[in-house]
């Protein structure tokens with residue numbers, strides 16, 4: 004469904020093109036990093052600390068060195084001068100406490116899984132065998148595993164730092180002039196309005212990309228070549244150059260086929276640095292590929308927040324203030340954008356609503372668990388969860404339909420562009436249209452009727468309907484804004500368009516796709532722009548020797564920022580070609596018009612195709628004076644604003660009140676991601692995103708025991724959903740073109756994940772709300788749901804005596820008696 | 829070292845392998861059949877799925893020596909006479925892959941599923957693929973692809989929509 008009609012359907016843009024990428028991938032002609040073998044290549048295996056917190060007393064490597072096939076065994080001390088350091092690129096405050104993160108620990112380990120020594124052998128099996136022979140003597144230290152515990156500073160994750168608190172970051176609408184005073188709004192609501200106070204737990208998640216991380220380093224050429232299963236080859240190159248004493252010009256980083264990332268490969272890892280250090284020292288190509296078990300314990304995790312939320316509203320449900328207090332667990336080290344991820348929520352906790360007063364507070368904390376960083380959505384799912392759960396709570400208090408309460412508070416479509424209470428200007432949107440379409444697809448009214456009937460007859464299987472009208476910020480990011488936030492890099496993107504002599508086109512992009520389908524989507528964009536066949540466009544990426552400039556792929560930025568760079572480079576090609584066309588056609592450049600791949604002379608039938616101009620430029624035999632024989636062009640695009648996609652997601656869950664099992668019955672969503680380049684790719688992104696978000700609500704969670712050992716350390720215990728756990732989805736789109744880029748696109752990579760988690764939990768809570776239940780902690784396992792139901796029925800609630808809403812008591816965690824505390828203490 | 833003879837994708841190989849070598853490592857490291865991938869170390873993800881004498885097995889879950897005297901088909905041997913298998917075409921047509929890491933295993937498993945049950949219901953497809961994890965697609969389009977391939981294979985012919993898959997073959 005199209006709401007605005009100012010985008011005439013172009014030839015390629017909007018077509019459900021099948022992916023170019025697939026040909027290799029469906030036939031096994033893939034090239035993932037672990038599939039790369041170089042002559043004389045050696046293999047690394049890591050010796051890892053079994054303890055979450057310890058000092059290293061001594062390491063004995065003699066037996067390992069003598070093992071068959073072993074070439075070298077090194078400790079952190081052995082490579083201290085060449086191993087570099089894992090950097091944090093976004094210190095959120097200038098006084099952020101940031102522990103030094105050595106790739107191979109030397110004296111102190113702060114989480115279980117940290118590398119303490121590296122074995123290099125002729126085969127992977129020999130390297131792994133020899134790991135067992137390295138004898139490390141540790142002095143165990145007490146561990147601190149829970150972020151709230153850590154804030155007490157009783158046990159320190161890094162004793163030398165003197166505190167576990169890394170930083171405090173605040174956005175206050177009154178202070179920055181974008182809204183009123185939140186505490187005033189809260190006090191007023193306490194006397195004559197509605198005040199809702201809740202604490203939610205965002206459990207720790209494991210990204211779970213299917214390709215384990217792998218790195219191959221070849222030191223034998225003029226440049227050191229690094230292949231890595233990474234989302235960020237350019238950032239990795241920068242980090243290596245900045246910390247390992249290798250000139251950037253002597254480094255080539257390649258992200259070949261990469262098997263998913265979801266933020267989990269937006270990192271520069273100890274394993275990458277250790278492999279580079281060993282390859283340089285030994286002068287031989289080296290490879291390290293992690294096992295899945297290692298991926299679980301050492302890859303960065305996502306989420307892990309405590310959210311304390313206070314919403315003030317009038318008795319009829321108009322929000323008057325919203326206060327957010329987050330405690331974010333960073334794990335043992337501040338990862339590359341670790342501190343910044345929760346802070347991204349600052350602009351998103353206000354959601355799609357007009358909130359007069361707002362305050363966001365975030366305290367980041369160090370613990371003895373693996374580091375936390377971006378995971379699909381990165382800060383925005385946490386925010387969308389918080390606000391969308393609270394909207395349902397508000398609806399519950401007022402006794403209104405959750406969609407009505409949202410509509411009452413949301414930004415109307417005629418109010419865009421709209422500057423929110425957090426200070427962001429939303430480019431465009433139409434919440435009414437997306438919601439109307441979603442209700443229709445979902446049969447909202449019919450399901451509400453069924454829900455009422457089931458309640459009426461006390462059906463043991465109750466029906467719950469969950470709503471999530473989310474928004475997110477995409478297109479990371481305007482460099483100036485990043486600068487003002489103390490981020491260590493820019494947010495621009497780069498592209499080159501090269502017209503080849505035979506009329507085909509090479510497009511070089513600085514983004515680094517790993518499953519998204521950008522090769523197909525960008526080909527469609529360029530085909531339309533230059534008027535060349537889709538098949539004639541080649542998209543090159545992911546190799547710093549081919550695409551030297553780039554900021555890589557994350558944060559739903561690739562199309563919005565990277566696509567715009569491609570458009571601008573293509574437009575420059577057209578401008579250059581126009582001059583040559585005018586010369587060849589003996590016309591004035593002003594009389595040349597370009598359309599459908601052809602330069603024509605106005606008012607005549609004379610013209611030349613872009614391929615003909617390319618050939619003429621290649622020969623250079625007849626070019627205007629002073630014109631270089633090249634049509635190629637570069638563009639670097641720095642966005643001035645983010646884009647703000649949105650959507651209405653509706654979820655029906657059947658909750659068996661006898662067993663606690665919650666089963667998904669129906670899921671319908673209508674997303675507005677701006678202009679759609681390829682609906683097939685958009686759908687694919689939505690489906691995959693939905694399941695990741697649903698999995699957070701229902702199944703996934705990293706659980707640690709009291710020693711800091713990951714209990715859910717394999718696919719047996721960490722339950723990634725399978726096809727049998729999920730259902731088919733009903734998806735559709737509305738289109739409100741973005742005003743921040745010439746294609747009108749908004750970004751879709753994270754939408755499904757951000758939207759679906761609160762929709763699912765809202766549905767389960769909706770099913771149980773008549774029992775007095777207003778929260779289930781994620782993942783909403785049958786056991787937790789069952790306990791909530793048991794707790795509710797044993798509570799003998801006198802509804803008439805009940806407070807309008809439960810209130811916080813100082814220092815108490817989640818005060819919903821139904822909620823259990825998370826495993827990740 | 830143990831001597832084994834295995835036919836892989838139609839070619840007969842005789843090799844000396846260490847008894848502990850997993851079939852998947854033999855395929856990837858000895859034969860260079862890197863189309864078959866490894867996603868876990870607990871036999872849960874299915875990325876390594878191949879056919880052994882026509883039926884799907886997780887090649888990380890058996891030793892190379894156990895394949896001695898048997899016939900293995902990997903994703904690289906699924907197309908025949910330059911023609912992609914209907915399942916490969918359907919995966920492309922239905923956008924049933926993103927990063928492609930689960931894809932070889934998923935396609936091999938899906939083929940096996942249709943061999944046993946040529947006309948499966950959606951639920952039967954979902955259950956038949958339970959041992960293969962995909963983190964990208966949310967399974968929705970994988971299910972569609974298996975349904976589409978089932979129709980094509982029952983009709984015993986080429987896919988109906990030939991535009992894109994044809995490019996896929998030649999690209």
Ligand code: FES
Nearest residue numbers: 867871873874888
């Ligand atoms: S590699 Fe995961 S099941 Fe074989």
Ligand code: FES
Nearest residue numbers: 926930962963964
């Ligand atoms: S396509 Fe990426 S894991 Fe399935």
